[in-house]
Amino acid sequence: MFASTVRGPVLVTGGAGYIGSHVCKALAEAGARPICLDTLEKGHEWAVRWGELARGDVGDGRLVEEIFQRHKPQVVIHLAGYIEVGESIVNPERYLVNNSAKSRVLIGAAIRHKVEAFVFSSTCAVYGLPQSELMQEVHKIAPINPYAVSKASVERALEAATWRGLRSASLRYFNAAGADSGGEIGEAHQPETHLLPLAVDAALGLRGALVVNGEDYPTQDGSCVRDFVHVSDLADAHLKAVEWLLRQKPGRGRHDVFNLGSGAGYSVKQVVQEIGRAVGRPVPHVFGARRPGDSPQLVGCIAKAQRDLGWTPLRGLEMQIEDTVRWRRAMVR
Ligand SMILES: NC(=O)c1ccc[n+]([C@@H]2O[C@H](COP(=O)([O-])OP(=O)(O)OC[C@H]3O[C@@H](n4cnc5c(N)ncnc54)[C@H](O)[C@@H]3O)[C@@H](O)[C@H]2O)c1
Numbered sequence: 001m002f003a004s005t006v007r008g009p010v011l012v013t014g015g016a017g018y019i020g021s022h023v024c025k026a027l028a029e030a031g032a033r034p035i036c037l038d039t040l041e042k043g044h045e046w047a048v049r050w051g052e053l054a055r056g057d058v059g060d061g062r063l064v065e066e067i068f069q070r071h072k073p074q075v076v077i078h079l080a081g082y083i084e085v086g087e088s089i090v091n092p093e094r095y096l097v098n099n100s101a102k103s104r105v106l107i108g109a110a111i112r113h114k115v116e117a118f119v120f121s122s123t124c125a126v127y128g129l130p131q132s133e134l135m136q137e138v139h140k141i142a143p144i145n146p147y148a149v150s151k152a153s154v155e156r157a158l159e160a161a162t163w164r165g166l167r168s169a170s171l172r173y174f175n176a177a178g179a180d181s182g183g184e185i186g187e188a189h190q191p192e193t194h195l196l197p198l199a200v201d202a203a204l205g206l207r208g209a210l211v212v213n214g215e216d217y218p219t220q221d222g223s224c225v226r227d228f229v230h231v232s233d234l235a236d237a238h239l240k241a242v243e244w245l246l247r248q249k250p251g252r253g254r255h256d257v258f259n260l261g262s263g264a265g266y267s268v269k270q271v272v273q274e275i276g277r278a279v280g281r282p283v284p285h286v287f288g289a290r291r292p293g294d295s296p297q298l299v300g301c302i303a304k305a306q307r308d309l310g311w312t313p314l315r316g317l318e319m320q321i322e323d324t325v326r327w328r329r330a331m332v333r
């Protein structure tokens with residue numbers, strides 16, 4: 001079904017990274033041909049297994065033009081970017097250049113080459129402090145860190161590009177977790193800053209105690225609450241978003257936003273407990289200060305993605321932890 005809707009290759013920026021490699025696998029399994037554009041600064045050559053790698057920068061206008069002329073992609077999935085909230089506070093310019101300014105180069109090329117569907121990796125972090133338990137897409141956009149500012153600005157650029165006829169969707173991921181169930185790919189950030197892999201590594205004795213960032217938040221147990229969504233569910237959502245965009249009226253610009261989460265929140269302390277149970281050994285942990293830029297709670301309402309895209313996440317926290325444990329064990333073998 002997917003392959004018959006999409007003509008030609010799909011350009012996947014950031015395809016050598018954690019989520020991008022899962023997107024490439026899902027595309028290939030659906031019969032499409034991904035072309036991965038990635039600097040490999042944060043991603044890995046071993047993760048590019050389902051299509052060709054064009055090594056380079058999304059902000060390199062000449063290279064991007066060459067790729068469009070050679071491959072003529074009808075669809076672009078733009079995941080390339082820096083991802084660390086903490087780093088963005090220390091070095092905001094790095095995020096504004098890499099995430100915002102360079103995305104504009106890609107968007108410009110997509111407009112010129114009349115791309116029919118442009119899917120962008122945004123984030124729930126654009127909401128900032130929650131005004132409601134479950135955040136809907138209409139929630140106020142009020143970033144509390146430069147990373148989120150950089151993502152919100154790309155959403156606005158895509159909104160502006162509708163006047164040039166571009167059809168796009170910004171997918172506001174909540175917290176990606178887990179790994180490919182076939183064990184072929186998984187999260188391998190350097191440095192790793194994400195909760196699940198760090199807590200699993202601590203439980204497996206691969207690193208020292210996990211530092212829980214803050215226990216005085218206005219949440220049920222004082223630690224931050226997040227909405228974890230399996231990376232393979234996220235990957236599937238990209239295919240659904242492409243199909244949805246291709247169903248929209250041709251020749252008419254459109255930009256829409258979709259939350260991609262699970263609809264359920266877990267606190268950092270709850271995650272630590274669940275990982276201890278799964279590994280059969282408690283996660284060694286200590287309590288530290290709050291991490292600057294952290295929102296106390298980010299949990300999404302996913303009704304819109306369910307209704308419009310026909311997407312529902314199938315893999316809950318238990319499976320996310322199981323897959324992370326299997327992947328982290330395999331990484332040290
Ligand atoms: N991981 C999450 O929980 C999460 C949540 C919300 C949004 N996102 C977004 O999803 C996207 C993918 O996240 P991830 O966790 O897979 O990160 P990742 O670091 O594993 O992958 C990002 C990839 O982009 C590449 N890259 C970075 N800047 C580039 C540039 N200028 N040109 C070409 N390649 C470049 C990196 O080398 C890397 O391979 C990011 O845009 C991130 O902001 C991630």
Ligand SMILES: O=c1ccn([C@@H]2O[C@H](COP(=O)(O)OP(=O)(O)O[C@H]3O[C@H](CO)[C@H](O)[C@H](O)[C@H]3O)[C@@H](O)[C@H]2O)c(=O)[nH]1
Pocket residue numbers: 083084085122123124125173174175176193194195196198210211212213214224225226268291294298
């Ligand atoms: O060693 C750690 C690591 C994390 N945490 C806490 O665990 C929660 C989740 O943190 P992550 O770093 O795993 O994820 P973030 O929510 O900060 O950020 C991730 O999801 C965001 C959306 O929420 C962004 O889009 C971002 O790209 C992505 O890294 C936060 O409260 C964080 O402070 C700890 O307590 N100790």
